[in-house]
Amino acid sequence: MKKLIWVGCGVAGALCLLYGQVAQIPVTKEGGIPALAIPDFRGAGDAQKFMAAFNETLSGDVRSAGRFKLVPKTSMPIFVPQQPSDFQQKPAPVEAPPPKRGRNAAPAPAVPTNGGGRWMEDWSSPPAQANFLAFGYTATQNGVLVLQGWLFDLSKDMSNAQLIGKRYLGTVDEAGARKVAHEFAADIISLFGGQSMFGTHIYYTSDRTGHKEIWMMDPDGKNQRQITRFSSISTYPTASPDGSKVAFTSWVKGQPAIFIFSVDPVRDLRYYNQAASVNQAGSFTPDGKQIVYASSAGTGRCCRIFIANLDGTGFRPISSSSAIEVEPKVNPKTGSDIVFSSGRSGPQQVYRMNMDGSDVERLTPGTGEASNASWHPDGQRIAFAWTQGYATGAFNVFTMNVASKEYVQLTHGDGKNENPSWAPDGVHLVFAKTRGKSSQIWTMLADGSQLQQLTTTGQNERPVWGK
């Protein structure tokens, strides 16, 4: 009986190996960041025309995860394997026969010193010096684009090297090629303890149609699409924790008021605004059931911080200062405190308080102007915009540990840098950079490196990274 079970497991294991295997063991290398070689993949037949987009997406996603050193293509061997069977065993060294005397002595047989790419050692030795190799190919089959993707650990021998061996399916077009590349990259990144941002979205404000509207796009800047069509001023988007909704502020009905839309499909969910001269969207609570916002309701002067249900009912004020208090953001991890901007001590600064409005404390030291606070997914750090050390209005992006109030400056001029927002992986930030009169959306890593511009058309601002 036991034998049967073992055989069964063996078969299951073998099947897993054949049809889709992603090891979940976090693999780390001693002595620093692992070097990953990703040669250009090729496609059979109709698939080949999408491979430029595929390769750009695969290496782009892996590079932006910030966890690998990518081996330059010029250091790679000439022969690129497309499947594991393309690899050859490096031949055992052969004992050269004793040289024969005489004029017609045959030359000693040549012993190959490298396989041109057919040996795993070609990839792990200089000049490539990779620790890991991603390889595979695409083809079309029954009207479907198929990616066969493998990730090999080059420190192991051929029979134990495979970490990923999987099929990915997509439509036979550029979008399908990008999709399978995103999915393969996501598996590679997660193997190393990271999180692919594929499938997450950045919401932002763009005026490229002639009016400020709410837009969304993929984290690599692709698929930019318009959500609102109010032909008014619609801005200050904020995303729900599950990525299904976006709340924002619009002047379409006269006074600035809060709107909540579902994203897929795009639909107005009809938030009922209090009668007030100003209602501006702040953020969702982590359970996604309420929003905190800023309003002039009650006092007739903007603004205090309020909380309400997603349809606008059940509203009550949280803050009570007579100063301007705006941009409330609920801690996404604990749901028990709020960071916000306030002018209660003079020029605006970043503050923190409990959900009931108690225990207000100022986080920023009080110099310059500080605003745009955004929580890290771990609920312990914020990113924010601050003019410390620069002229009025010349903001830079900083991060701060809320408990210790220690801060780090991530941008250093080159225009105004505002509205930072953390990606769900807690590793990336999206923000708006204004050079001269042009405002565009950029991403970077949490250490300020790997700056990447995502938008170019019109004025683009107020990004927020949601699921």
Next chain:
Amino acid sequence: MFSKRKLSTICLAVTLAMFAAGCKKKVPVQTPPPPPPPPAVVETPRPAAPVVAQFTAEPTSIQRGQSSTLRWEVTGQVTSVSINQGVGTVQSTGSSRVNPADSTTYTLTANGPGGSITASASVNVATPPPPPPPAAPPASTMTIDQRLGSDVQDAFFDYDKTDIRNDARDVLSRNASALKQILSDFPNASIVIEGHCDERGSAEYNLGLGDRRASSAKEFLQGLGVPADRLKTISYGKERPQCTDQNESCWQKNRRVHFAAGQ
């Protein structure tokens, strides 16, 4: 019996004879021979001078800038016809459009073998009536937007401030009078006080500043008797700048309240 002629000849002869007889010198009187008869005079009919059958100006009175039409007809033997005041040589019959700047008398001269003749026609040019005086057009002809544009000014604020400073106080005081008049002339209208900011602060905070600037202005105007129920406020924060240069001159222009007609 005798023709008249013969009789007169005889009378003449007898008279001469008697005269001769009466002279001192006695000369043998001879009957002078009859004088030859006077030559026969062929009288050709004398030609008539040309006749101006018509010379008119139509109309006879015009405003400066308008034109009149001269019409003429000259009959008889004509060698040339001309009209002065720049019209020139013309046909015997015709018309011509004239645009005199001032009252003008046109003289037509017609020449012919029988002589010349002139005629005249006058065109009276009336100067245009003076326009009505520009001062104070009746209020009902200007729209409320025009009234706001000409009679009501923006008031400005300091950075990060919402209180009414001295120059704004003066502007809003003048605005109060104008607004009261406008609201009286347009009984169904309301006025929107817009609050704006410069681009340097963060957007949501600026929405607050704009709201408070509009409210401050409204309170001030209320204090001067502008009916509060006719005044609305709206904040645009920094979303609707009226200039985008990055200097204090433009930033100051944006830190303002602006008055518009309510919808």
